[in-house]
Amino acid sequence: MGQFDLHILGCGSALPTRRHLPSAQILNVRGKLFLIDCGEGTQLQFRHTKLNYNKIFDIFISHLHGDHCFGLIGLISTMGMLGRHAGITIHAPKELEMIMRPQLDFFCKELPYEVRFISFNPGVSEMIYEDRSLEVHTIPLKHRIPSAGFLFSEKPNERHVLKDMLDFYKVPIREIPGIKKGNDFMTADGELVSNNRLTTPATPSKSYAYCSDTAYTESFLPLIKGVDLLFHEATFSEEEKERSASTLHSTAAQAGRIARLAGVKRLLIGHFSARYMNDNILLKEARSEFDNVLLADENMMIEI
């Protein structure tokens, strides 16, 4: 079973409070850490996860509002002091590099590793990362500035072979990769053995969609259909619906509606406005639209 854990480092909105920090999350995929957004204080919060800085792989920045990226320079600088050597790639809208280069040139002159910026166009969905077992696609969002969410999806897992049956049919080792992919098997006697006699179904692949910041829009529903976990911003309650619309944010009820329409398995809401002393009003509201809702909180870890 592949590890696919989400750590919440910060789930507040632009104004930090005593309860919430700006946006940052870590997705731990079998020990590779992917950082999603990097608000001020990310490196401080990361310390609390007890995860290893050196395991941070790529960084994904949804949009260039400060509460989603002011923590980058501190994190990059600290990883340098800790002796990181592996390069790091930051996926972000294109202006980020222009803003960060002067800071890197000044503060991180002797950085022992390379920082690469790869820009994406937040207006279209594209695959921006791929490795042997994972793909990351952007999700165009609707916000005051160009913004994209991210869909992390495991590639299909292989079917589990039944060792007894392979022995029984004398399946040669060279055939096994094909059988794991679903091939049938022809014995030396010409008997066709159907794949489902040799294997059990693959572990379902996991998927996580991060959608923040965004106004209510059904335009990205096809991209997030059926995901195991959807993070959807829920900055406001329905009482602030006008403010939510004018700032291109969502209400908790809208987040719930998106989860229902997309048929996701679980919904996690966050990016809470500083005005809520108790976020349960937002939880209750989202649950009026969708049953399986979780309220994000700092230092929370969710197994997907």
Add this chain to the structure above:
Amino acid sequence: MGQFDLHILGCGSALPTRRHLPSAQILNVRGKLFLIDCGEGTQLQFRHTKLNYNKIFDIFISHLHGDHCFGLIGLISTMGMLGRHAGITIHAPKELEMIMRPQLDFFCKELPYEVRFISFNPGVSEMIYEDRSLEVHTIPLKHRIPSAGFLFSEKPNERHVLKDMLDFYKVPIREIPGIKKGNDFMTADGELVSNNRLTTPATPSKSYAYCSDTAYTESFLPLIKGVDLLFHEATFSEEEKERSASTLHSTAAQAGRIARLAGVKRLLIGHFSARYMNDNILLKEARSEFDNVLLADENMMIEI
């Protein structure tokens, strides 16, 4: 009695830990707040003081290492969202403006207040701030890059007038400002009344010196002589004396020695290396040189 309180927002060194945040302090002089250094997380820590962002007057940046200034952009941006109108002045080595302008231009396009940068030359002591009751002078330090500490000194207070005596001698109101400054008074009958019959001594003026980051140097002793409170960095213990010397930091014993040689009233040590799980080793070491030592800690407030 004038308020002259120091709030510690962060007292760790470059690597943040679960116990300490990077450098930032607030000096509250009768309700005017002066921010001294601004490491990442300053605005988050400021929330815990329950002080008012709008009362932040000038900002003083000792040197351009990230752990002393990465929190500026977040703080500036947040004060804008909170509707600040009063301009703010940042006193810092000259390169800061060049580094921050692109960030301000991008992230703070609609900032409702002005951010002014005034540079100082960390190599010489100069007065960089003055108001009716306070002066701030720089203190040249010895570090890997140009660095200056800051001496905050109240101007001499006025003598306290004895109302009964003013009535007895029928002192006209126009004479009172002079009498508060120490003038004698001539009655209508030509009798000379000595000032000390009309007043009691002024409340002593207070002073605070911030010296971080710096190697051990006696060169600034004359500037900090007899201050009420000295903050001197104590990154390392004597066991790390070589590392301390090579990185141009100080040991706790050296901080204590400076306090003793300068004849200060109290010493506050901070900027602790991440290696110390318990800072009491540093306290003990500083006390071997000087009696009146305090260990800085986050959220600590000291009345000077």
